[in-house]
Amino acid sequence: MEYLSARRRHPLAALVALLIALAATGGLYAALAPTQRAQANPAQSLAIDQGKRLYDVGCASCHGPSGQGSHNGPSLVGVGAAAVDFQMGTGRMPAQQPGAQVPKKRPVYPQPQIDQIAAYVASLGPGPAIPNPSQYTPGDMANGGQLFRTNCAQCHNFAGSGGALSEGKFAPELRGVSPKHIYEAMLTGPQNMPSFPDTTMPEPQKRDIIAYVTSATDPATFPSYGGLSLGWLGPVPEGLFGWIFGLGVLIAASIWIAARTAKARKK
Amino acid sequence: MSTTPSTSRPQRPKAGERLADWADGRLGVYTLAKANLRKIFPDHWSFMLGEICLYTFIIIVLTGVYLTLFFTPSLNEVVYHGSYKPMTGVRMSEAFKTTLDITFDVRAGLLMRQIHHWSAIVFVAAMFVHMMRILYTGAFRKPREVNWLFGFLLLFLGQFDGFMGYSLPDDLLSGTGIRFLEGAVLSVPIVGTYLTLFFFGGQFPGTAFIPRLFTIHILVIPGIMAGLVVAHLILVFYHKHTQFAGPGRSERNVVGMPLMPVYMAKAGGFFFLVFGALSLISAFAQVNPIWAYGPYRPDQVTTDAQPDWYMGFSEGLIRIMPGWEIHFLGHTLELGVFIPLVVFILVLVAIAVYPFIESWITGAKREHHLLDRPRNAPVRTALATAWLALYLVLLLGGGNDLFATHFNLSINAITWFVRIGFFVLPVVVFIVVKRWCLGLQRRDRDKVLHGRETGVIKRLPHGEFIEVHERLSQERLHELTAHDQLKPLELPPAVDEAGVERKVTFGEKLRARLSAAYYGEHSQVAKPTTKEFEESTHHH
Ligand code: HEM
Numbered sequence: 001m002e003y004l005s006a007r008r009r010h011p012l013a014a015l016v017a018l019l020i021a022l023a024a025t026g027g028l029y030a031a032l033a034p035t036q037r038a039q040a041n042p043a044q045s046l047a048i049d050q051g052k053r054l055y056d057v058g059c060a061s062c063h064g065p066s067g068q069g070s071h072n073g074p075s076l077v078g079v080g081a082a083a084v085d086f087q088m089g090t091g092r093m094p095a096q097q098p099g100a101q102v103p104k105k106r107p108v109y110p111q112p113q114i115d116q117i118a119a120y121v122a123s124l125g126p127g128p129a130i131p132n133p134s135q136y137t138p139g140d141m142a143n144g145g146q147l148f149r150t151n152c153a154q155c156h157n158f159a160g161s162g163g164a165l166s167e168g169k170f171a172p173e174l175r176g177v178s179p180k181h182i183y184e185a186m187l188t189g190p191q192n193m194p195s196f197p198d199t200t201m202p203e204p205q206k207r208d209i210i211a212y213v214t215s216a217t218d219p220a221t222f223p224s225y226g227g228l229s230l231g232w233l234g235p236v237p238e239g240l241f242g243w244i245f246g247l248g249v250l251i252a253a254s255i256w257i258a259a260r261t262a263k264a265r266k267k
Numbered sequence: 268m269s270t271t272p273s274t275s276r277p278q279r280p281k282a283g284e285r286l287a288d289w290a291d292g293r294l295g296v297y298t299l300a301k302a303n304l305r306k307i308f309p310d311h312w313s314f315m316l317g318e319i320c321l322y323t324f325i326i327i328v329l330t331g332v333y334l335t336l337f338f339t340p341s342l343n344e345v346v347y348h349g350s351y352k353p354m355t356g357v358r359m360s361e362a363f364k365t366t367l368d369i370t371f372d373v374r375a376g377l378l379m380r381q382i383h384h385w386s387a388i389v390f391v392a393a394m395f396v397h398m399m400r401i402l403y404t405g406a407f408r409k410p411r412e413v414n415w416l417f418g419f420l421l422l423f424l425g426q427f428d429g430f431m432g433y434s435l436p437d438d439l440l441s442g443t444g445i446r447f448l449e450g451a452v453l454s455v456p457i458v459g460t461y462l463t464l465f466f467f468g469g470q471f472p473g474t475a476f477i478p479r480l481f482t483i484h485i486l487v488i489p490g491i492m493a494g495l496v497v498a499h500l501i502l503v504f505y506h507k508h509t510q511f512a513g514p515g516r517s518e519r520n521v522v523g524m525p526l527m528p529v530y531m532a533k534a535g536g537f538f539f540l541v542f543g544a545l546s547l548i549s550a551f552a553q554v555n556p557i558w559a560y561g562p563y564r565p566d567q568v569t570t571d572a573q574p575d576w577y578m579g580f581s582e583g584l585i586r587i588m589p590g591w592e593i594h595f596l597g598h599t600l601e602l603g604v605f606i607p608l609v610v611f612i613l614v615l616v617a618i619a620v621y622p623f624i625e626s627w628i629t630g631a632k633r634e635h636h637l638l639d640r641p642r643n644a645p646v647r648t649a650l651a652t653a654w655l656a657l658y659l660v661l662l663l664g665g666g667n668d669l670f671a672t673h674f675n676l677s678i679n680a681i682t683w684f685v686r687i688g689f690f691v692l693p694v695v696v697f698i699v700v701k702r703w704c705l706g707l708q709r710r711d712r713d714k715v716l717h718g719r720e721t722g723v724i725k726r727l728p729h730g731e732f733i734e735v736h737e738r739l740s741q742e743r744l745h746e747l748t749a750h751d752q753l754k755p756l757e758l759p760p761a762v763d764e765a766g767v768e769r770k771v772t773f774g775e776k777l778r779a780r781l782s783a784a785y786y787g788e789h790s791q792v793a794k795p796t797t798k799e800f801e802e803s804t805h806h807h
Contacts, residue, residue: 100677142355149439149561153569158439159559163570164668168677171570216353217559225370225558226377227551234440234569236666238554239576242388245552247396249544250319250389251312257537258312 044119051120054113058094067124079188080127081118086184088114090177100168101191128187128197135203136183136210144212147205151196159217159232165192175218179210308530309510309523313404316397317503318534320421322541323390324496328489330383337373339365340435340481342474351558359437359562362477366436366557381549387429388554389545391577394422398618402651405639406509407622409632414502417495419619424488424495426577431484433555433575437477440555442563443572445476447585454604472565509638512749514742518636573665581611583664587685614661618654628781630756642711643750645704646785652700653693660688701790708792711747714739715795716803738804748794756782 056065062073069075073095076084087093091105109117118130149158157163160174169192174182186206189195196206215221217232230237280288291297308314341361347354349364350371359367369376398418401407407415430448434441449471453459468475507521516522524530560569573582584607591602625647641648663670664685671678718736725735739747758779762768784790795803 141353142357145353145561146357149564149567149569153439153567155570157571158561158569161571162672164671164678166677167679168671168675170672212353222353224553226381226553226556227549229553229556229559232556232559233669234571235555235573235575236571236579236669239388239579241548241552242385242554242576243392245548246385246389246545247319247392250393250541251316251396253537253540253544254315254319255312257533258310258315 047116047119048123050113051116051118051123054109054117055120058109059117062095067121076121076124078125078127079121081122081130082128082184083188083190084118084121085114085130086181086188086190088117089184090181092190101170104172128184131180131183131187133180135207136179137207138179138211138214139204139207141208141211141216143205144208144210145216147201147209148212151201152209155193157233160213161217161232174213175220177213179214182210182213303504304526306504306507306526307521307523308508308526309516309521311511313400314508315537316393316400318537319393319541320390320397321496321500322538323386323393323545324492325538326386326542326545327383327390328493330379330386331485331489333379334369334376334383335485337365337369337376338362338435338481340478342437342472342477354558354561357562360477362435362437363557363562366438370558378546378549381552381554382545384432384554385549385552386545387432388575391422391425391429391575394418394425395577398422399651399655402618402621403639403641403648404509404511405635405644405647408635409626410506410634411502411509412622412626414499414506415622416619417499417502421492421495421499423615423619424492428484428488428492429575430578431480431488434480435477435484436555436557437563438555438557439560439563439567439569440572442472442565443568444574445472446565447574447582450604451608454601454608456600456605472563507636509636511640512637512746514745516637518634521636570668576662579665580614580658580661581607581665583661583667583685584610586667587661587664587682587689614654614657621650625785628778628785629753630778630782631753637749639750642704642707643791645701645708646790648704649697649701653697656692656696657689660685660692664689705790705792708794712792712795715744715747716799750794752791752794753786755779755786 055063055067059073059076062070063076064070064073067076069077084093088109089107089111091107092102094108095102096105107114115130121127122129148160152160155163155165155171156174157171162173163171165171171193177185183206185193186196186201186209230241279285287296339361343361344358345361345364347357347359347364347367349367351367354367366380369380371377401415401418430444434445434448449463449467452463452466455462463471466476466479467473468479508523510516510521510523513522524533561567573579585604588603588607591606593600593602639647664682667678667681667685670676670681718738721735721737723735724732726732756779758771758775759769761771
């Protein structure tokens with residue numbers, strides 16, 4: 001102690017203190033920052049290595065050899081593991097042909113490989129991590145319905161049946177999407193969808209929305225009162241249905257009835 | 268207390284007879300019935316369209332009465348704790364809550380709601396087709412112009428009443444629809460703002476609107492409509508029904524079945540058929556699933572928020588209109604909404620006044636009781652179809668988002684198609700349909716002169732092959748040649764009998780030109796004259 005206090009006024013003391021402070025914050029950052037890169041976990045670095053290898057084969061052509069992006073695809077630095085898990089888990093990535101919007105398809109990679117690529121992309125820069133199941137267990141569906149109609153229905157329709165956006169782009173139907181992918185979609189905001197980070201939409205609200213989307217909008221899990229839903233697409237299919245099966249049938253009946261009498265009269 | 272029939276007392280008339288006697292003595296039913304029960308109605312499937320309108324109207328009234336027993340038209344806020352779990356604890360208006368209750372808790376409530384709504388959709392559709400049949404066959408001509416107007420009013424009121432019904436449950440679509448209406452009224456120059464303040468009793472949405480709408484939807488408009496329906500039917504009775512030309516059918520008679528018993532039995536049966544079909548549809552298909560839409564909140568909106576089909580063309584007009592605005596001395600003229608509003612009214616007015624325009628052009632004052640086959644009035648048929656094309660392309664515009672997602676198209680491309688189609692399609696359709704009618708007329712002429720092609724090929728002794736043509740029956744010949752062919756109006760002479768020069772007015776000139784367009788040689792194929800026909804028979 002004496003030794004230290006004696007040198008407290010040494011010209012280099014300030015510099016040493018600064019170095020110590022820097023090292024401490026750096027270490028703290030390394031310990032607390034959300035990226036997996038900082039954790040010098042051997043299993044993790046193996047995953048990153050393997051992810052890198054898969055990435056070089058399947059993704060680098062569009063997203064650049066180190067994820068910096070190219071004219072075929074955007075930069076992946078900082079999109080986070082959640083974005084990769086969503087894009088690959090719903091089959092959107094790797095993208096195939098160019099079009100108005102990269103469509104959903106059958107996933108090309110099995111989940112363990114998705115996790116590896118996600119680990120690699122996460123190592124490129126900090127971004128949202130893949131949520132754990134407790135984050136997306138369904139919450140209160142009544143509140144979820146309110147939140148859904150406020151935040152999502154303008155694109156995805158009141159019952160998640162999907163809707164059109166400009167120039168051939170569209171918000172897809174949400175029935176059958178897994179809770180994890182719904183959560184990740186809100187977190188990362190794929191393509192033309194805005195993102196809903198926890199600052200604007202806290203986790204419990206996301207869970208409420210998931211409860212609403214996975215139960216109340218899905219005729220498979222919730223009874224379809226009053227018959228066929230006609231896709232829950234609003235009055236347009238109702239009008240078509242009414243013309244064809246309502247008036248159409250009645251006109252057919254009129255023609256039939258009128259034809260009957262004509263015959264009777266000839267006798 | 269003898270009930271044995273062996274007594275010699277004069278027999279008392281049966282109960283039914285006594286009742287009839289009683290009623291006749293007080294209401295004069297017998298004379299009324301005698302005059303009308305044997306009224307003749309001709310048979311043609313298209314004459315049953317009016318009946319479909321009538322029956323769906325009755326069904327709507329019946330189911331509507333049931334719904335009013337449970338519906339509370341109020342915008343007071345309540346918290347839901349009913350049996351539909353996904354809505355537990357949600358704040359909503361009483362109107363929405365009671366509609367949920369009707370749906371989930373009232374016996375047969377959902378079925379009644381669905382019959383009511385499906386019938387409304389079919390009702391307006393039936394009126395639409397009924398109107399088009401009147402238009403295509405020329406049934407609107409003298410003396411039926413007033414009945415045409417009654418009918419048009421029914422269509423107009425029917426559309427608006429449907430729109431109001433759609434707005435009553437105060438679900439997300441209702442509210443969006445009312446908001447749309449508010450926007451449309453606001454766009455009216457000068458008075459728009461005052462009008463909305465008046466309608467809504469203050470700022471949108473307020474609490475006055477739903478109760479007001481309710482009174483109008485269930486009382487005022489249906490009352491007027493019921494009156495109009497009765498007047499409409501009385502006029503049909505009074506004018507007698509029109510018929511297509513045929514042997515024994517003339518401008519002065521009606522050939523068909525008597526009202527009683529044949530027509531009445533058929534009509535009664537048909538009523539149950541209509542009721543049955545609509546109930547079936549309503550049992551198997553949802554319409555307006557308000558529980559999925561949720562209660563209205565001004566900060567919420569959903570895709571696929573369209574009106575019911577009959578307002579779809581106004582939606583189309585709004586969707587294709589660029590958002591033009593004019594700022595003038597601190598005022599904004601919202602052309603992007605106001606022009607569609609004006610065109611909306613014009614589209615409807617165009618069809619309403621058509622009969623009067625045609626009768627002015629024709630200048631004919633005589634009565635018509637025989638219907639036209641559409642091909643024999645090519646210009647009218649082409650105009651009606653052009654109007655229909657305009658209407659349909661606007662409907663397409665109203666559903667542009669759904670057509671985009673379901674046919675993998677770009678919504679912008681559809682919007683541009685509708686914008687261009689709005690101007691171009693009616694013209695193209697007019698030209699095509701007119702030529703088509705003339706083609707059909709030519710074929711009729713051929714058939715009359717040369718008979719029907721039998722498909723039998725015969726070889727003549729000198730080696731030539733000919734197709735055997737079969738003469739048409741006398742009835743068919745009559746049907747194909749019974750129509751009148753009008754001549755274009757001549758301009759009145761520029762110098763009258765007294766030798767005084769008179770000025771030909773602009774109106775007269777216009778009329779002569781239009782008349783030439785309707786009845787000139789490019790607009791009809793002369794039907795065979797007797798001479799031509801006789802020559803053709805000798806020839807064969
Ligand atoms: C509540 C709606 C309506 C009801 C209940 C109704 C009912 C009827 C019925 C039962 C007939 C006789 C059968 C037939 O020709 O089909 C008829 C004839 C007629 N309707 Fe309507 N109609 C309605 C709406 C309309 C509309 C929208 C129009 C046209 C704008 C119209 C114009 C006429 C005319 C001109 C006739 C005389 C037809 C003839 O004698 O050939 N009606 N209506």
